[in-house]
Amino acid sequence: MTDVPLNDLRRGFLELEAPLRAAVDEVLSSGWYVLGPQHDAFEREFATVIGAAHCVGVANGTDALELALLSVGCQPGDEVVTAANASMYTATAALKAGLVPRFADVDPGSLLLTAATIEPALTPRTKAVVVTHLYGRMAEIAPIRDLCRAHGVALVEDCAQAAGARNEEGPAGSLGDVAAFSFFPTKNLGALGDGGAVVTNDDERAALVRRLRQYGWSSKYTVTEPRGRNSRLDELQAAVLRVKLPHLDAWNARRREIVARYAEVLGSGPRRMVHGNATDSPAYVGHLAVMITEDREGDRAAFAEAGVRSDVHYPVPDHRQPVLASATADVQLPVTERAATQILTLPCFAEMTETEIERVCDVLRKL
Numbered sequence: 001m002t003d004v005p006l007n008d009l010r011r012g013f014l015e016l017e018a019p020l021r022a023a024v025d026e027v028l029s030s031g032w033y034v035l036g037p038q039h040d041a042f043e044r045e046f047a048t049v050i051g052a053a054h055c056v057g058v059a060n061g062t063d064a065l066e067l068a069l070l071s072v073g074c075q076p077g078d079e080v081v082t083a084a085n086a087s088m089y090t091a092t093a094a095l096k097a098g099l100v101p102r103f104a105d106v107d108p109g110s111l112l113l114t115a116a117t118i119e120p121a122l123t124p125r126t127k128a129v130v131v132t133h134l135y136g137r138m139a140e141i142a143p144i145r146d147l148c149r150a151h152g153v154a155l156v157e158d159c160a161q162a163a164g165a166r167n168e169e170g171p172a173g174s175l176g177d178v179a180a181f182s183f184f185p186t187k188n189l190g191a192l193g194d195g196g197a198v199v200t201n202d203d204e205r206a207a208l209v210r211r212l213r214q215y216g217w218s219s220k221y222t223v224t225e226p227r228g229r230n231s232r233l234d235e236l237q238a239a240v241l242r243v244k245l246p247h248l249d250a251w252n253a254r255r256r257e258i259v260a261r262y263a264e265v266l267g268s269g270p271r272r273m274v275h276g277n278a279t280d281s282p283a284y285v286g287h288l289a290v291m292i293t294e295d296r297e298g299d300r301a302a303f304a305e306a307g308v309r310s311d312v313h314y315p316v317p318d319h320r321q322p323v324l325a326s327a328t329a330d331v332q333l334p335v336t337e338r339a340a341t342q343i344l345t346l347p348c349f350a351e352m353t354e355t356e357i358e359r360v361c362d363v364l365r366k367l
């Protein structure tokens, strides 16, 4: 019996093989490979889905975060408040921009930032807050936005894990000042390579990101922005994303269903799915099926024994990363640190079979 994988990108490809091959073929024959019609169309279509005025395609989600931070006026030495449980992506982008990451703890139930956990981390030097909609669950954005407004701080949404999520106010990516998306292949909307986007309602901010992503050009070969670079979404990836985008809602619904099945089996036992209480909400898109357990090593062994793959997202909190450790040695984030020892990711992808879901559930029943 083959293992139940955590994810299987090949199945996702096979499901759409014909339209994907046709889209790629069209690009190959077109002779236009960077910043062409596919890219323009994807930017328009994705902005519509997110309900924002502008989408700017970039090379990956980390660049999207960095450009988003620059677009709200962050300058070297400014502080950026974020969570420490999302694998350093925001901190990496902030450090690259010369900013200082400051870490806030998360809510013990959702493992997300809240206004209450962010507030103590704000200082007069804070320029932006980056909220990660972790594992596909949208944070409670309205109170966070109120807090940011009251402190004159920009709000960046990291939507890398939450493409297609929406709460009563609107889609993830439309609720702050600017948002960053990743289209890494494992994301709910994944390309066949790297890709990302910055989304915003602000015309000037979008125009600035367009200049920054292309060498700082204000017009061809004229560099006006000092911190430009090359970070573009190519035609092949844009064409692939256009084929996949119409399926996003259905895939997200299926992911929610899978997590709901796991949550139902766990019931009110000692283990729980982190977002098991959100599986009937479109504000959750089941990017990762993460369980909380007091016996992670024992549970992992049980899954391995049954041929079910598992993983940990993420084992090392940002403030304990070697690259930062001396700067953040005295930072204590009890909820984040405890969760890092208790989280376990189970298989979850839209193409999972009933048999595979049952195999995961069987192990959960016996834990």
Ligand SMILES: Cc1ncc(COP(=O)(O)O)c(C=O)c1O
Pocket: 060, 061, 062, 063, 065, 086, 089, 090, 132, 158, 160, 161, 182, 183, 184, 194, 195, 196
């Ligand atoms: C929450 C989050 N933010 C940012 C990123 C960075 O995206 P990328 O890998 O495309 O640079 C990722 C994923 O990789 C992510 O999961």
